[in-house]
Amino acid sequence: xxxxxxxxxxxxxxxxxxxxxxxxxxxxxxxxxxxxxxxxxxxxxxxxxxxxxxxxxxxxxxxxxxxxxxxxxxxxxxxxxxxxxxxxxxxxxxxxxxxxxxxxxxxxxxxxxxxxxxxxxxxxxxxxxxxxxxxxxxxxxxxxxxxxxxxxxxxxxxxxxxxxxxxxxxxxxxxxxxxxxxxxxxxxxxxxxxxxxxxxxxxxxxxxxxxxxxxxxxxxxxxxxxxxxxxxxxxxxxxxxxxxxxxxxxxxxxxxxxxxxxxxxxxxxxxxxxxxxxxx
Amino acid sequence: xxxxxxxxxxxxxxxxxxxxxxxxxxxxxxxxxxxxxxxxxxxxxxxxxxxxxxxxxxxxxxxxxxxxxxxxxxxxxxxxxxxxxxxxxxxxxxxxxxxxxxxxxxxxxxxxxxxxxxxxxxxxxxxxxxxxxxxxxxxxxxxxxxxxxxxxxxxxxxxxxxxxxxxxxxxxxxxxxxxxxxxxxxxxxxxxxxxxxxxxxxxxxxxxxxxxxxxxxxxxxxxxxxxxxxxxxxxxxxxxxxxxxxxxxxxxxxxxxxxxxxxxxxxxxxxxxxxxxxxx
Numbered sequence: 001x002x003x004x005x006x007x008x009x010x011x012x013x014x015x016x017x018x019x020x021x022x023x024x025x026x027x028x029x030x031x032x033x034x035x036x037x038x039x040x041x042x043x044x045x046x047x048x049x050x051x052x053x054x055x056x057x058x059x060x061x062x063x064x065x066x067x068x069x070x071x072x073x074x075x076x077x078x079x080x081x082x083x084x085x086x087x088x089x090x091x092x093x094x095x096x097x098x099x100x101x102x103x104x105x106x107x108x109x110x111x112x113x114x115x116x117x118x119x120x121x122x123x124x125x126x127x128x129x130x131x132x133x134x135x136x137x138x139x140x141x142x143x144x145x146x147x148x149x150x151x152x153x154x155x156x157x158x159x160x161x162x163x164x165x166x167x168x169x170x171x172x173x174x175x176x177x178x179x180x181x182x183x184x185x186x187x188x189x190x191x192x193x194x195x196x197x198x199x200x201x202x203x204x205x206x207x208x209x210x211x212x213x214x215x216x217x218x219x220x221x222x223x224x225x226x227x228x229x230x231x232x233x234x235x236x237x238x239x240x241x242x243x244x245x246x247x248x249x250x251x252x253x254x255x256x257x258x259x260x261x262x263x264x265x266x267x268x269x270x271x272x273x274x275x276x277x278x279x280x
Numbered sequence: 281x282x283x284x285x286x287x288x289x290x291x292x293x294x295x296x297x298x299x300x301x302x303x304x305x306x307x308x309x310x311x312x313x314x315x316x317x318x319x320x321x322x323x324x325x326x327x328x329x330x331x332x333x334x335x336x337x338x339x340x341x342x343x344x345x346x347x348x349x350x351x352x353x354x355x356x357x358x359x360x361x362x363x364x365x366x367x368x369x370x371x372x373x374x375x376x377x378x379x380x381x382x383x384x385x386x387x388x389x390x391x392x393x394x395x396x397x398x399x400x401x402x403x404x405x406x407x408x409x410x411x412x413x414x415x416x417x418x419x420x421x422x423x424x425x426x427x428x429x430x431x432x433x434x435x436x437x438x439x440x441x442x443x444x445x446x447x448x449x450x451x452x453x454x455x456x457x458x459x460x461x462x463x464x465x466x467x468x469x470x471x472x473x474x475x476x477x478x479x480x481x482x483x484x485x486x487x488x489x490x491x492x493x494x495x496x497x498x499x500x501x502x503x504x505x506x507x508x509x510x511x512x513x514x515x516x517x518x519x520x521x522x523x524x525x526x527x528x529x530x531x532x533x534x535x536x537x538x539x540x541x542x543x544x545x546x547x548x549x550x551x552x553x554x555x556x557x558x559x560x
Contacts, residue, residue: 065387071398075352107345118351129409131439159411166446
């Protein structure tokens with residue numbers, strides 16, 4: 001059995017603090033970086049971000065859609081970016097939001113979480129519209145090989161509430177809570193940080209989703225919404241309270257818009273601000 | 281403006297009947313076909329299925345996970361399979377269940393629905409855990425270029441109900457119905473078959489999801505669950521009633537298990553049985 005993802009994440013958080021750098025090479029950013037709208041463009045962009053992030057933060061999070069739009073050539077670029085991040089000892093979270101059932105879900109786990117796979121990452125974001133239990137095939141494949149998942153639970157986009165705050169037939173249970181219960185039941189971490197994480201928006205009111213601190217005590221939280229989307233490093237403690245130590249705070253635009261010349265300094269400055277807040 | 285996806289689907293259904301052949305090259309099927317566990321294996325498998333399906337059915341539906349597990353090489357194989365299907369005048373539905381928000385969702389639409397994209401398909405399955413409205417960027421890109429989507433709504437896997445039958449704050453509204461309302465509101469079809477479809481399990485009780493026939497009148501329905509999963513051609517009319525004419529009945533295992541030598545005859549026989557039921 002490999003060291004668990006939760007344990008590796010704990011070490012990375014303790015060492016580097018909570019900042020996770022998103023790699024979102026959308027069209028406007030490629031333009032402003034002077035890069036072409038092509039697989040070569042997203043490769044160069046991704047490799048530059050990895051280079052700037054190496055040694056400075058816990059993790060990087062490539063947004064898969066921006067590579068996928070160039071088809072197989074875009075995926076080849078992403079393979080190179082993931083390999084470079086692995087070499088640089090950055091944790092890699094593939095933000096792909098995959099979700100299916102049975103052998104198909106297992107196929108996604110093979111694609112992203114199997115050691116030696118071309119697209120190997122340390123963790124994958126997955127989506128539970130087919131039910132939290134439908135993700136079991138991916139989770140049970142991931143954990144024994146030291147990989148993790150972040151399951152979409154409670155997101156900050158306005159449309160999210162229409163699904164995630166809906167009520168199941170269990171009194172007091174929202175969809176977000178039901179998914180959380182279903183997927184964390186598959187974890188094996190005990191009292192340490194687990195390997196089955198959740199995606200929880202930085203700016204949401206967790207109580208509207210019925211997600212209390214006790215339920216989330218040992219759950220890694222991937223929190224988009226920091227930086228350009230509004231949450232600040234100071235908000236991390238204010239919004240996550242006793243859970244703050246388990247949060248990966250993901251920033252994309254606020255960092256990437258610094259451009260190729262400014263990004264390393266920007267990452268260093270942002271990482272230091274989070275470390276300050278966390279008393280690191 | 282191109283001919284809409286709904287209109288093209290209507291023609292294909294009228295001509296060939298409802299059968300949609302799934303292309304699911306999972307490990308066990310590759311073995312039984314005598315093909316290697318590699319991108320070459322899934323390419324050969326996919327091309328053989330396209331060849332057998334050409335001229336006999338309305339559509340093929342590659343299950344993207346089984347290509348994705350081989351990384352960029354698997355996607356290159358899928359590009360070839362999609363191109364072959366296009367040349368053979370088969371409608372192509374990429375079963376990828378992508379789902380995200382904003383520019384990221386737009387990235388997925390570019391990847392799969394933009395004319396000329398390497399992975400171009402006629403329609404893409406998409407997943408609404410982030411809310412039906414979150415999918416708007418994909419839908420508004422797809423429709424003007426003659427492409428369609430099938431949004432996960434009410435599925436037949438046992439875990440699906442925990443999310444899809446949950447109740448929103450609108451009386452009588454399930455998550456499945458809310459998603460349906462949100463996404464079909466973005467369609468432009470009027471009284472003809474639309475281009476914003478739903479994935480609805482063949483074996484579900486639609487009333488448990490509050491999905492009534494009036495709501496679905498002009499909505500294309502992609503129904504997995506035929507064949508090995510239990511629903512028969514005769515069930516199509518029994519289960520879908522007046523909506524049966526808008527259903528793509530997807531079969532995978534029941535057809536693919538015929539092997540490379542038997543698949544063409546099996547498709548022909550299955551297609552004929554559906555045509556009979558539909559009075560074609």
